[in-house]
Amino acid sequence: MANLLILSLILSLLITTYPPWTNALPTDITNRIRTDPNAIREASSDYGNLVHHVPSAVLYPSSINDIVELIKASCYNHSAPFTIAARGRGHSVRGQAMAGGGVVVEMAALSRNGGGIRVSWSPSLGYYADVGGEEMWADVLRVGLEHGLAPVSWTDYLYLTVGGTLSNAGISGQTFRHGPQISNVLELDVVTGKGELITCSRNKNSELFFGALGGLGQLGIITRARIVLDKAPARGFDVILEELNFVPGLIFRRDVPIVDFLNRVGNLGGGREEVEAHAHPWLNLFIPKSRIHDFYDGVLENMVPRLRKTPGLFIFYPLNTKKWDSRMSAVTPDEDVFYNVGFLHSGGVNEADVFEVFNSEVLGFCEKAGIKVKQYLPYHKSREEWIKHFGSKWSIFQQRKMKFDPKMIYHQDRGFSIRSVAV
Ligand SMILES: Cc1cc2nc3c(=O)[nH]c(=O)nc-3n(C[C@H](O)[C@H](O)[C@H](O)COP(=O)(O)OP(=O)(O)OC[C@H]3O[C@@H](n4cnc5c(N)ncnc54)[C@H](O)[C@@H]3O)c2cc1C
Incomplete structure (x- = not known):
């Protein structure tokens, strides 16, 4: 019995061992940081199941301010800044949302199941939705349809987060019509690598706006996106064929209600074992x-x-x-x-x-x-491959990285050293 007590005491001490930098954080935020095996295991897994980079801690933010405070704690950490990665729902396949040795921010903790989605209209912008970066496109569709509206650009799979797809592009078979999801965003709120929460658009702080869209989470965490909405078409084929050339007789069509069309893949979220x-x-x-x-x-x-x-x-x-x-x-x-x-x-x-x-x-x-x-x-x-990937955009990407994340806090485990991004 005594042995068991000692063992559980040791385990609980291990589990509640927080990295030293947590001392710089207010207690209410420290309470939202977890270092237990379940949290660490989840944050070091993704859909690919190919790489597992283990973070030292996981933040479950209750507010955007929690994220801001975490970034500042990293910036001012006395030994060295620790790395941070936002994790949408972990649908990456090669550890893009992981932070080996650093901190993963579980964006889902901010989600209010669609409560973070507000539909509005203005004479200059038309219909739009302000959406938390942690929200899923399935919820944006659901809330939009309550107003007879829907985003104009989609992914083929809807259980992805707004912040996650906007950090890549967000594409589907309909992208030829309205462009990728990043082309249909009016405004963003981004927490930069300096811990600043900045609102940006095409005309305001445009460098951050353009940089964050498709920016692989390297310039900041998107906490809100203002997304273009339009009248929701009733059926799937109302959108699709209008602008395509095709050989008559070679159409194989199945016309379904818009929700069934957009949600055709369903939710692939399986249990842990699967x-x-x-x-x-x-x-x-x-x-x-x-x-x-x-x-x-x-x-x-x-x-x-x-x-x-x-x-x-x-x-x-x-x-x-x-x-x-x-x-x-x-x-x-x-x-x-x-x-x-x-x-x-x-x-x-x-x-x-x-x-x-x-x-x-x-x-x-x-x-x-x-x-x-x-x-x-x-x-x-390798760095060479990244340079080749970005091509003529490499130098502007580097400049933006230096401007918005000079301490290289936002790092994703992509097989290259954090320093190699900007050196
Ligand atoms: C089943 C399935 C179907 C898919 N279908 C499509 C598709 O049709 N079209 C398409 O374009 N893509 C598709 N994808 C890819 C998907 O867009 C990416 O995996 C993307 O990563 C979004 O997933 P996520 O929201 O879970 O984000 P995560 O995988 O968790 O994160 C993706 C990247 O974005 C960063 N990130 C996450 N949230 C934020 C945020 N709020 N701010 C800044 N950075 C952030 C992460 O650090 C990471 O680098 C699919 C993926 C899967 C697994």
Whole structure:
């Protein structure tokens, strides 16, 4: 009995051992920091189940101020700043929302199941919604529809967070029409790496606005986005075919109510056991139109049939550059039209290697054939690869990083050293 008591005392001491920097925080925020195995395990996992970077602590913020205080604690930490990453719902596949040794901010803690979504109208802006960065697109749709309204740009899957997709781009088969989600945002609130909460738009603090959209969470945490709304179409096909050319007779159509169309993938959130048993070594590529036939011949015709595993789901659709704003951090090929190809591999954790080899062979083929693809939801292993990824945007990205996160607090474990981003 005495032994058991000692053991539980030791365990509880271990579990409540907070990193020293928490001393600089007000008690009500310290109370929202967890270091227990469950919190750490969740924050070091994502949908990909390929990498697990272990943070030293997890913040469950009750307000935006909690995030601001955390950033300041990092900035002024006497030894060195600790790294921080926002975690939407962890739908990344390669640890993009992790912070090895640092602190993960679980944005879901701010969520009020749609309570953070406010629909408004103004003569100059029309209909829009102010949405917490932690909210999911499924809830934006639900609340919008209560007003007969809906966002104009979507992802194919709705259980992703607004802050998470705006940090990438937010694309779907309908993006050719209104552009990616980042093209349909009017204003943002962002907590920068200096711990400043800044409101920004195309005309106000525009550098932060353009930088944060598609900025991979590297300039700040998006705590609010003002999203363009329009009258919700009643059915799925009201949107889709209007602007597309197609061969008559080659339409395969199933017309459904708009909610069924937008929510066609449903909610894939499985239990912990299911999540831990599966890996998702996804590869999403943007391919310039001029080389799509070469890509088809080399990859789809030649390499895919040799992939002896169940291939999972592949998605493929065209996108047009004119609907993207080149001032934003998101990167696209240097052509008017490009195609998104998503190899959404799925398999047991032990099978991941097969898909990883396939993915690197695809990238290797493109490199050798001179097909200038860009990765969507990018993951690169070296500084050189990041420079190549950003291309002509690299220097502006660096400048923005130095301006809004000079201490390199926002870091994502993407296989490169934090310092390599800006040096
Ligand atoms: C099943 C599934 C379907 C998908 N479908 C699509 C699709 O149709 N279209 C598409 O574009 N993408 C799609 N994705 C990819 C998805 O957009 C990305 O995974 C993205 O990361 C959003 O997921 P999340 O909200 O869980 O964010 P997380 O994965 O948790 O975070 C993503 C990145 O954003 C950062 N981040 C999170 N919240 C914030 C915030 N508030 N402010 C600043 N940075 C933040 C994180 O640090 C990380 O770098 C899909 C992913 C999955 C798993």
